[in-house]
Amino acid sequence: MNGRGRAQRFALRRLHDYCQLTKPKVVALLLLTAWVGMLLAEPTRASLDEMILGLAGIGLLAAGAAAMNHSLDSGIDARMRRTRWRPVAMGRITPGQAMSFAICLALSGFVLLHWGVNPLTAWLTLASLFGYAVVYTLLLKRATPQNIVIGGLAGAMPPLLGWTSITGQLSAEPWLLVMIIFTWTPPHFWSLAIHRRDDYAGADIPMLPVTHGTDFTKTAILLYLLILTLVCLLPYLIGMSGLNLGFCWHGWLLKYEERPGQAMRTFRFSIYHLMLLFGLLILDHHWLWRLS
Numbered sequence: 095m096n097g098r099g100r101a102q103r104f105a106l107r108r109l110h111d112y113c114q115l116t117k118p119k120v121v122a123l124l125l126l127t128a129w130v131g132m133l134l135a136e137p138t139r140a141s142l143d144e145m146i147l148g149l150a151g152i153g154l155l156a157a158g159a160a161a162m163n164h165s166l167d168s169g170i171d172a173r174m175r176r177t178r179w180r181p182v183a184m185g186r187i188t189p190g191q192a193m194s195f196a197i198c199l200a201l202s203g204f205v206l207l208h209w210g211v212n213p214l215t216a217w218l219t220l221a222s223l224f225g226y227a228v229v230y231t232l233l234l235k236r237a238t239p240q241n242i243v244i245g246g247l248a249g250a251m252p253p254l255l256g257w258t259s260i261t262g263q264l265s266a267e268p269w270l271l272v273m274i275i276f277t278w279t280p281p282h283f284w285s286l287a288i289h290r291r292d293d294y295a296g297a298d299i300p301m302l303p304v305t306h307g308t309d310f311t312k313t314a315i316l317l318y319l320l321i322l323t324l325v326c327l328l329p330y331l332i333g334m335s336g337l338n339l340g341f342c343w344h345g346w347l348l349k350y351e352e353r354p355g356q357a358m359r360t361f362r363f364s365i366y367h368l369m370l371l372f373g374l375l376i377l378d379h380h381w382l383w384r385l386s
Contacts (some may be wrong), residue, residue, distance in 0.1 A: 111181035115164050115192055116157035116199070124156050124252045125149050127275060130372040131256025131268050147210045148259030152252060154203030155219045159248075162227035163197035165189040167235075174293040190236075196227075207259070215259045222251040239305040242308065246279035247272075270325070271375075275368070277322040281315040281345060282364035288312070288348075289357040312348050315360075319345045326371070 095174050133217070164171070164182045171183035181187040200223055207216035230245030231263040253271035258264060287294060287301040288308050303311045319342045347353060348360045 101143050107186075107291035111186050112195060113196060114181055115161040115187070117160035117163075118157075118315055120160060121153055121369070122154045125153050125250070126369060127271070127372055128152050128252035128256035128259075130376055131253035131271060132260050133256075133376050134253075134271070135257045135260040144211070144260055147206065148215065148256060151203045151207035151211055151216070152219055152255050152259070153386040154199050154206065155223050156203075156252075158196045158198075158200030158203060159226045161192050161199060162223075163231050165196060166227065168192075170297045170299065173297040174290070176290050176293055181232070196372045211259045212262045213377065214262060214264070215255055218251065218258060219255050222248045222255070224248075225251075235299060237300070239265055239300045239302040241300070242302075243280050243282045246276055246283075249279060250275035271372075273325050274322070274371070277325050281322070282361065282368075284311050284315050285348065285357050285364065287360035289361065312345075315348060316345045318344070 110354060128149060129145065132148060146151045164180060166189075167177075168180075168189050171177035173178050182192050200220070204216050204220055207219055211329040225245065225248030230241065230248060234241040234245045250266055251277070254268040255263075255270035255273075284302055288303045288311055291301070291303040291308060295304045302314060323342060345360060348356050353359075
């Protein structure tokens with residue numbers, strides 16, 4: 095009985111470790127933005143079956159990219175307080191096991207999207223995986239303080255992927271959603287990087303607060319927040335600027351007020367900001383659609 099109990103506990107721990115490899119919170123946020131792209135897709139109205147297949151395929155590929163990141167970054171993760179508890183960094187899962195798991199997830203997602211949704215979405219999602227797992231993780235992250243700016247495009251793609259999963263074609267409209275996430279990503283991530291500056295410095299990662307200092311990074315955050323507000327003032331998103339001003343206020347406090355923990359408060363607010371912004375987009379779009 096004791097042996098069976100230990101085996102069950104081991105199996106549960108292993109299941110939890112593999113679940114952690116997929117970065118479920120990050121994938122959930124990506125799927126939310128992909129779902130918004132599906133709901134805003136024009137002129138097609140998405141069916142429930144189409145959305146489930148699309149989200150499943152995008153989610154599997156995103157989870158595969160996350161697991162690849164764990165495998166490729168295990169050495170860096172082991173040197174940072176924020177990430178040293180991760181399964182590969184702790185040695186509970188080997189880099190090879192994590193990579194095999196990642197490839198299985200990615201292949202499953204690609205096959206599902208290619209034959210269950212459409213080839214365009216499958217190849218675009220695979221390209222996003224390559225952008226995150228290879229271009230960002232292996233190259234940009236280790237080479238330049240602009241890593242998150244350039245590499246952020248891969249993480250900004252889900253609204254476009256959601257759109258193409260329903261329409262099967264590229265359009266101008268979802269690129270605006272991509273632009274929102276693209277300009278949202280630097281202030282979101284740099285807020286965390288300020289809070290974890292010593293971690294990144296110890297791991298020799300050239301994040302902006304490490305290479306240019308926290309004060310310069312705070313100024314960059316404010317500038318990107320202004321750009322984000324301008325992006326959201328484009329005609330397609332008129333009336334959505336109030337929420338962005340809240341994010342700007344947090345960036346202002348980060349820059350000009352020496353409040354303990356403000357960097358993490360800005361980071362957390364950025365997550366709620368994106369969720370609320372995209373939620374408002376859905377409500378706005380479908381309310382106007384009913385009136386038309």
